[in-house]
Amino acid sequence: MKTLTxxxxxxxxxxxxxxxxxxxxxxxxWHLRVGADTDWQLDRGHDALTRNGGAWASAYLxxxxxxxxxxxxxxxxxxxxxxxxxxxAVLYQALDTRFASNALGVGAQLRYALAPWLQPYGGxxxxxxxxxxxxxxxxxxESLESGAWSPLAMVSVGALLQTPxxxxxxRVRLGLTVEAVFRLGLPVGYDLxxxxxxxxxxxxxxxxxxxxxxxxxxxxxxxxRVAGVLRW
Amino acid sequence: xxxxxxxxxxxxxxxxxLAAGCPAxxxxxGEGLEFLSPVAVGNGLTWVERHRALxxxxxxxxxxxxxxxxxxxxxxVLSVARQGxxxxxxxxxxxxxxxxxxxxxxxLTALPSAASAPxxxxxxxxxxxxxxxxxxxxxxxxxxxxxxxxxxxxxxxxEVALVDLSQAPGMxxxxxxxxxxxxxxxxxVVFSPAMAVNGRSRTLAVVLSDAYLTxxxxxxPSRAEITVRLTLxxxxxxxxxxxxxxxxxxxxxxxxxxxxxxxxxxxxxxxxPEGPSANDFRPTVNQLAAGRQPTDMALVGAADNRRLLVxxxxxxxxxxxxxxxxxxxxxxxxxxxxxxxxFEGAAPRDPRSAPRALLFATTLGTTAVSFVDLTDLxxxxxxxxxxxxxxxxxxxxxxxPERQAVLLEHPTDATGGRLSLLDLVRRTASPIIADTALExxxxxxDRQTLWVAPRGQSRVGFIELRNFHPGExxxxxxxxxxxxxxxxxxxxxxxxxxxxxxxxxxxxxxGRSPARETARSFRGFLLADxxxxx
Numbered sequence: 001m002k003t004l005t006x007x008x009x010x011x012x013x014x015x016x017x018x019x020x021x022x023x024x025x026x027x028x029x030w031h032l033r034v035g036a037d038t039d040w041q042l043d044r045g046h047d048a049l050t051r052n053g054g055a056w057a058s059a060y061l062x063x064x065x066x067x068x069x070x071x072x073x074x075x076x077x078x079x080x081x082x083x084x085x086x087x088x089a090v091l092y093q094a095l096d097t098r099f100a101s102n103a104l105g106v107g108a109q110l111r112y113a114l115a116p117w118l119q120p121y122g123g124x125x126x127x128x129x130x131x132x133x134x135x136x137x138x139x140x141x142e143s144l145e146s147g148a149w150s151p152l153a154m155v156s157v158g159a160l161l162q163t164p165x166x167x168x169x170x171r172v173r174l175g176l177t178v179e180a181v182f183r184l185g186l187p188v189g190y191d192l193x194x195x196x197x198x199x200x201x202x203x204x205x206x207x208x209x210x211x212x213x214x215x216x217x218x219x220x221x222x223x224x225r226v227a228g229v230l231r232w
Numbered sequence: 233x234x235x236x237x238x239x240x241x242x243x244x245x246x247x248x249x250l251a252a253g254c255p256a257x258x259x260x261x262g263e264g265l266e267f268l269s270p271v272a273v274g275n276g277l278t279w280v281e282r283h284r285a286l287x288x289x290x291x292x293x294x295x296x297x298x299x300x301x302x303x304x305x306x307x308x309v310l311s312v313a314r315q316g317x318x319x320x321x322x323x324x325x326x327x328x329x330x331x332x333x334x335x336x337x338x339x340l341t342a343l344p345s346a347a348s349a350p351x352x353x354x355x356x357x358x359x360x361x362x363x364x365x366x367x368x369x370x371x372x373x374x375x376x377x378x379x380x381x382x383x384x385x386x387x388x389x390x391e392v393a394l395v396d397l398s399q400a401p402g403m404x405x406x407x408x409x410x411x412x413x414x415x416x417x418x419x420x421v422v423f424s425p426a427m428a429v430n431g432r433s434r435t436l437a438v439v440l441s442d443a444y445l446t447x448x449x450x451x452x453p454s455r456a457e458i459t460v461r462l463t464l465x466x467x468x469x470x471x472x473x474x475x476x477x478x479x480x481x482x483x484x485x486x487x488x489x490x491x492x493x494x495x496x497x498x499x500x501x502x503x504x505p506e507g508p509s510a511n512d513f514r515p516t517v518n519q520l521a522a523g524r525q526p527t528d529m530a531l532v533g534a535a536d537n538r539r540l541l542v543x544x545x546x547x548x549x550x551x552x553x554x555x556x557x558x559x560x561x562x563x564x565x566x567x568x569x570x571x572x573x574x575f576e577g578a579a580p581r582d583p584r585s586a587p588r589a590l591l592f593a594t595t596l597g598t599t600a601v602s603f604v605d606l607t608d609l610x611x612x613x614x615x616x617x618x619x620x621x622x623x624x625x626x627x628x629x630x631x632x633p634e635r636q637a638v639l640l641e642h643p644t645d646a647t648g649g650r651l652s653l654l655d656l657v658r659r660t661a662s663p664i665i666a667d668t669a670l671e672x673x674x675x676x677x678d679r680q681t682l683w684v685a686p687r688g689q690s691r692v693g694f695i696e697l698r699n700f701h702p703g704e705x706x707x708x709x710x711x712x713x714x715x716x717x718x719x720x721x722x723x724x725x726x727x728x729x730x731x732x733x734x735x736x737x738x739x740x741x742x743g744r745s746p747a748r749e750t751a752r753s754f755r756g757f758l759l760a761d762x763x764x765x766x
Contacts (some may be wrong), residue, residue: 045763047257093264095759135759137733142709144735144756190763192756197609205737207748209296212756215763222272230664 001100027075028171033062035227037083039183042221049099049133051089058085060227064109075115080106081125087109091135098134101219103127103152111160119160125180127152129219133190146190146211152219156181162231175229183218233529260284261581268311269442272715274345277728278760279736280304280311282520287311287322287343287712290757292717292726292740299760305339311360314397315369320347321397323374325359326526340374340395340406354401356393357408363428364421370398373437374406375418375507389417392439394453407453414461416441419472423450423715427480430512437483442470446652447515455511457617462496462517464491464659475528481535482700483513484555488529488542494519495526518559523547525599527570532587532606541606543569543591550602552610561610566619567600567748569593573631578657579618590638590656597625603659609765634679635697653700663696664702676716676725683727687713692729705746707731707739708753716743735759 009053033113037058050056064079083103106128111119122126129152136143158179191211266282275293280286285308289300305324314321320343329335340354340363360374374393390413395406417512424436432451437455439446447458463469471489473496478485487496497518505512522529524546533539533554540553545568552561563690569591576585582605591602605616628641638654640661651664673684684693692714713730725743734756742750 043763048261050257050761091261093262094732097272135735135756137735140709140731140733142733142737144759192759194755207753209749209753209755210295212299212736212754212760214756214759215761218764 027066027069028173029066030078031062031064031229031231033060033064033173033177034081035177037085037087038226040221040223041219043187043218045215045217047093048085049089049097050087055103056085056087060225062107062109062227063066064107067108070149072227075111075113077109077111078106079109080104081127083127088112090138094138096136096138096150098132098136100132101130102131105152107154114162117162121158121160122156123154123156125154125156127154129185131217131219132189133192133214137194138155143195144192144215145195146192147192148188148190150188150219152183152185154181154183154223155216156225157224160229162229171232173231174231175231176219177225177227177229179225179227181223181225183219183221183223187218189216189218194195208212239312246467255494261604266378268308270715270730271311271320272409272717272728273312273313273320275719276345277715277738278311278320278343279649280308280322282308282757286418287341287344288736288758288760289320289343289347290738290754291345291347292724292728292754295478297740297754297757297758298347298599301761302343302351304341306336307359309682310363311364312363314342315365315367317397319343319369319397320345321363321365321372323360323363325361327490338374340372340393342397352401354393354395354406356395356406358387358391358393360391360393360659361466362421363764364423365397365424366371366423368451371395371423371435372397373421373423373436373439373448373450375439378417378419391527392421392448393419394437394448394449394450405517409448409453409457411439411446411457412459413441413449414444414459414465416443416470418446422476424478424485425480426482427478429483429500429712432512433493438476439474441710442472443467447513453510454511456510460498460515460517462487462492477529477531477540477547479531479538484538485515486529486531486555488522488526493524493526493544493546495522495529495540495553501506511642513671516554518558520553520558522530522551522560523549523562526551528572530572530574530589530662532574532589541572541574541589545570545596550604556601561605561613563617564614565591565602565603565617567591567593567598567604568596569598570595572631573627574606575631575633575636577636579603580657580659590624590654592629592640593624593629599623599625601654603624603656618659620659620661624652626726630682632679632682632697637680637697639695661699664700667696674714674716674741676727677718680725681746682712684714685711685729687712692727692741692746694727703746705741705748705751707748707751709733709737 007231014163037057062079062081066077069075086100089097107125109123111121132147134145156179162175193211263283268280272510276291279288285303294678306327307325314496322341326336326338338356341562342352342394347418361374362377372395376389392413393406418439422439426433435450436446439726442511443463471492473489475488483500486500500513500514503514522542523544526542526544529542532541542551550563550570570593573590589604600621603618617626624642630639636656640652650659652661654661682695691704695702712730712732715728727741727743729739731737735756737755739753
C-alpha cells in the first residue's frame, strides 16, 4: 500500500510538470484502462474467505469512448468493463477456501476538463456479478462449491491525469485514473454442494446430497481504483 | 506549486483512512478444529467444537436436515445425551482471565433438541471435567477426573457439583460440595437406581476413589456425605473399586475392586438422624472372599433370595456369595472366565426356561466357554456347568438376549471367521466371515440389526438379527463411525454413517431396509451460517 501511494504521488507530480502541447485540447475519443481495484468489504462474512481480513485486490479492464461533449470542458464517456478477482484462504487450519468474483458491465463518466492534464469525473457503473466459492477439505481433498449471479452497481468520483498527445497531430495520450468507488450489491446467498465429478458415470452414481446454507454475502463497500489509461 | 502538492497528500490520506477502517479477520477463523464425539439425541445429532465453543444441532427429521448453531461456555470438554430426555448435556470448563478476555466459570449446558426450547445453563463455578448422570436423567454430578493438570493454579479435586436437571438453574441448583477425602481423588461416579432406604425411595451417588467410596443422597443434597473406607487406615494399598451393583430390595451395595480378592458388601441400615444435615441411614461393611482376582459379578436369584455370582480367573472358578448368610460356594470351572452374561432360556437337555449364565474370557486366550445353570447351583455346583469348545479364542462379545444369542469376536488370525454367533439355547457356534471387528459395532434402537463400520472403508456392514443375514451398503466416502438414531413417527430406525470431514459429512440410511437407493448425504453442515455475523 505504501508503494502504491508513493507511485501515485510521483505520477501526479510528473503529469502536472509536463508542458502543455500545442494541440493539447485535441480530445481523444477512445480509451483503454487497465488497473487494479482495492476493495474494502463491509460485510464481515468475507473474513472467512480471506487470509487477514484486509483489502481485496481485483483486476480491472475497460474499453470506453467519448459519447458527447458539452462545451469545451464537459464530456460524457461510456465504457464496458471487466472486473475479476480470486482469493484463497485457510479456514480452521483444515479447509481451503477459494472465492472467485467476475463482473462484466457498462458504465458512464461525466468529465470536466479542469486543465489539459487533469479531468475530474464522476461515474456510474452497473454489472452482472458472478461469484464462485469452493471449500476443500485438506484431509480428504473433497470439495464443496457454490456459485451465484447478482447485480452490482458502482458509483465513483475520480480524476484522470494525462499526458499531452504523444506526437504532433496525434490523439494518443497516456494517463492515469485514480478513482474512489462505492460498490452496492444485493446480498447473495451461498448453498454448498459437492463438486460434480467430471466422469458422467461417477456423477450419476453419487448419493443425493442436501445443500447447506452458508449465509449471505453483500458485495458492499468502498474501493480504490488505480488504472493506467491509453487514449486515442 | 501548492496545488501540485495537494494531490499526493490527498491520496495518501484517502488510502490511510480506508486501511484504518478495515478490521482484522476474526482470530477464531484461523484456529484449528477439535470436535467432541457427536451425540445422537432425538431426531438428530449434536456436534460440539472445543476451540470455538460452538454446538451444531442437526435435525434429521426433515429432508433438508436443518442445522442450528448455538454458543456454549468456553472450553467444552464433554458432551453426552441426557438419559430419558431429548437433550444434550455439554460440560464446559470455563476460561481463565487474560488481557481482553474476562474469566468465566465452568458451566453445564442442557441443549434441548427442540428449536423452540432455549438452552439451560447451570453455573458450576469450577472447571470440572467429568460428568455422571442417573439412569432416569434427573440428576447429574460434575466432578474432577484424575488428570495431570487442570490448567488452574489451585483446584480442589474432591469438589463435586450436584445438578437437578429437572429444575431450572438457580441459587440452590447446582449444589457444590467437597467430598471427604482420605488422600485420594474421585476416579469415577456411579448412581444407584431409585432404592428404598429407611422407608424412603432415593437415588444415591457413589463416588469411587482408590481405597474408599463416598455416598451422596441426591434427593437430600444438603445432607452430609458418607465416606466408607474399604481398607484399614494403616493399609496403603490402592484397591481401585471398579464395579458396583445395587440390590434395591435389600438396600445393599456390592463393590468389586480391581486390586482386591474380596467383594465388599455395604448394607444401608436405617438410623435416626441427629440433625437436619445428618443422614437417616448408615452403611455397614462386610467382606466376602471371592477367589483370586475377581473380574465380573452379577446379582442372581429372586428378590428374597438375592445372591452374587462372581467369576475369578485367578482361581479358575465362579463363586456364589450370599451376603445374608455370609456363605460362599465355589463352582469349579474347566475354562477360566473373566466375564459373565445372564440370560433366561432353555438348554439342550432342559426345555424349560430357566436362569442361566454364560462365562467366558476375553484376554486369556481361552478357547472354551462355560454355560452355568443357576437353579440349585449351590447344591449341584460343578454339575450345573457345561463347557463348550469353540476352537478359537474370544476377544469380545455382544449380548443379544432377545435373540437368545451372543455375537463373539475372535482374534484376526483365527480360522473360520472373525465373528461367530453363539446360540445360547442349542449351545452351538456358527461362524460369520467378517472383515471387521466388533469394536464400534452398534445396535439400532430396537436391536433388530447390528451395524459395523470398518474404519477407512466406504461401506457399512450389518447383520439382521431376526435371521442373521449379513449385508453391506456402499457409500460415497470412507466411514469413520456409525451411529443409530431412534425411529420417528411414521419412520423406522435410522442409521448415520459418519465420514471424516472438517466441514461435516454424514450419510443417512434407512435402518429397516438399508440400501444405497434409499440413502442420502448431508455435507458441509458444520459450515452452516459461516458467512453470517459471529
